[in-house]
Amino acid sequence: MIYPSVQSAVVSALAAECIDNTSKQAWQKLIDLDTVRVGSGVSASDRMQADCWVFARLHSQLIPRHWNALVAKYSTHKGRKVQAISALVPVVASHAPRLFIGNAVTAWAIPPMKGAAGKRSVDMIVLPEQFYDLNRWDPEARPERTRRRWRQGINEVLESLVTEAMVAAENILDREGVLSGNCA
Template identity: 45%
Template sequence: MTYRNVVSAVVRALAAETINSAGGCDFEPKVQCAKQKGEIVGKEAAFLQDCWVFGRLHKGLEPAQWRALVAKFSTHTDRKHAAIAELTRAIQSPAPERFRHCAVVTWALPKLPGVEGKRSTNVLPAAWYEMSNWDEDGRPEPTLRRWRASIRKTLEGQVDEALCAAQEILDREGLLMGDVA
């Protein structure tokens, strides 16, 4: 199996750890069951590869790169929140800590379209997306917008850097469609 692009590979790999009920990329029982039937094919093979890619990216990427990808793309709530907390501590900005935290959280959990954004379990209450709630000192809105834009630009830069590094890993392994022809 090959992936269409690096983003789809990262998303599938990060989602693999939440597929089974026990959590984590626990592919051993599925592999053992599939071996009894013969060759590992279909969903089991794709799941096994997604778990392998998860481990390969986790080991091959720098910790800061991994955190950026987990915060942006993971569906594992606890890991996503831990990555958000680490990014909040690492981000450089003149904004106060509460503002930085809210900016990182709303970047990682963007407001979704639909009725009150209720298309996902990872949706924040509407008040979280109000920048005026992020600052206790009543600073002017242009300042708040500038801080938020700077924080988001930094975070997107980290994700872009992490995706480039992930693409190098996946290219070496021949897992992207561009490599198949």
């Protein structure tokens, strides 16, 4: 057992690729990763290996739309997140125009950040506040009620994709025995 839930496994695996292995400061070298224990008593280096393995396993075994939904929702890797958003746009069924769908998927995957504009992490994708204005998403200026209905429908499609992906990921990780309650 390494992960208490499928969500923690997915989030941890998607975050693993953003952890740097660059040279460290002198005080950081004092920490021996093999002796540091995380969560369930697994060393940090073993956990990193497990996260990378889970990442590879899920990437190879999930269908593309499920993989892209998880990456768009949970990844912190800018490039992968943008790729996943681009791959999800044609998958989303909606009566909305493509521009609207693209913006809605992007806004779902990159929600507005709280806090002052200059006080955010530079490692996160931060969109300008005006991006989230629905009026900019539809050049034909359809009624607000229509735009809100479209956005709600698109969000429901995306959330259902994430739910399906989590179920599929749980089945994969259950077979591998890395979730709580699955150790022999």
